[in-house]
Amino acid sequence: MTGAAIETSEINLEKLNHQFTDVDATAIVKWGFETFGDGLVMSTSFGIQSAVMLHLVTQVYPKIPVIWVDTGYLPDKTYKFADELTRRLNLNLQVYQSSMSPARMEALHGRLWADDDVESLNLYDQIRKVEPMQRALKELNAQAWLAGLRADQTSHRKTLDYVGKQSGLYKILPILNWHSRDVYYYLQAHSLPYHPMFDEGYVTVGDWHSSRPVTADDDDERSTRFHGLKQECGLHLPQTRGEADSLNSSSL
Numbered sequence: 001m002t003g004a005a006i007e008t009s010e011i012n013l014e015k016l017n018h019q020f021t022d023v024d025a026t027a028i029v030k031w032g033f034e035t036f037g038d039g040l041v042m043s044t045s046f047g048i049q050s051a052v053m054l055h056l057v058t059q060v061y062p063k064i065p066v067i068w069v070d071t072g073y074l075p076d077k078t079y080k081f082a083d084e085l086t087r088r089l090n091l092n093l094q095v096y097q098s099s100m101s102p103a104r105m106e107a108l109h110g111r112l113w114a115d116d117d118v119e120s121l122n123l124y125d126q127i128r129k130v131e132p133m134q135r136a137l138k139e140l141n142a143q144a145w146l147a148g149l150r151a152d153q154t155s156h157r158k159t160l161d162y163v164g165k166q167s168g169l170y171k172i173l174p175i176l177n178w179h180s181r182d183v184y185y186y187l188q189a190h191s192l193p194y195h196p197m198f199d200e201g202y203v204t205v206g207d208w209h210s211s212r213p214v215t216a217d218d219d220d221e222r223s224t225r226f227h228g229l230k231q232e233c234g235l236h237l238p239q240t241r242g243e244a245d246s247l248n249s250s251s252l
Contacts, residue, residue: 039143053148
């Protein structure tokens with residue numbers, strides 16, 4: 001398949017999302033492929049449970065472009081995990097990095113993650129994550145973007161639909177209504193691995209300097225990221241300033 005099977009202007013998001021409440025994740029992925037063809041991409045962080053989406057999607061579309069934004073600050077075990085899954089699933093991996101090297105960023109802006117304030121973290125995310133992701137979507141001529149967001153992860157994600165729009169692209173979330181037990185069952189059923197840092201107490205993992213193991217005092221898994229100051233890294237933020245500002249506290 002080389003192009004969209006239907007005109008995207010015909011997509012009725014309200015009707016579509018209502019229909020998707022009664023179908024499984026694979027059916028949603030198939031709809032995305034049948035609708036957008038070569039305009040469909042997916043993203044991965046090679047995080048704790050990333051094997052689920054990578055396996056689920058590539059069973060439908062083996063050669064889908066898989067965008068991985070490498071911040072340059074990921075743990076060694078993440079790089080090794082990424083290599084393992086890329087080889088095992090034969091991923092069409094597209095690695096993107098910031099146009100500003102880590103050394104240059106630190107020289108100009110300091111160690112932004114260490115400032116312990118939201119503005120510095122937002123600038124870090126814009127440089128290291130958002131800019132390369134936007135460049136990837138443009139260069140790959142993406143019309144739609146598959147992501148593994150789940151409603152039970154953050155306050156913002158509870159508000160999302162299976163299919164929505166972000167920055168002019170369709171955003172497709174096949175496992176939006178999954179819970180941790182669904183992830184566990186899928187990994188077990190297909191003999192897929194968790195990220196190795198799961199065994200060290202991590203329930204979510206990003207950059208080495210802004211991730212830590214979960215503790216009994218954490219309200220939710222995202223409290224272990226970004227020093228507990230915010231829930232989102234910027235890739236999945238809403239488009240209005242007010243909505244984005246509302247995500248800065250993980251206590252929401």
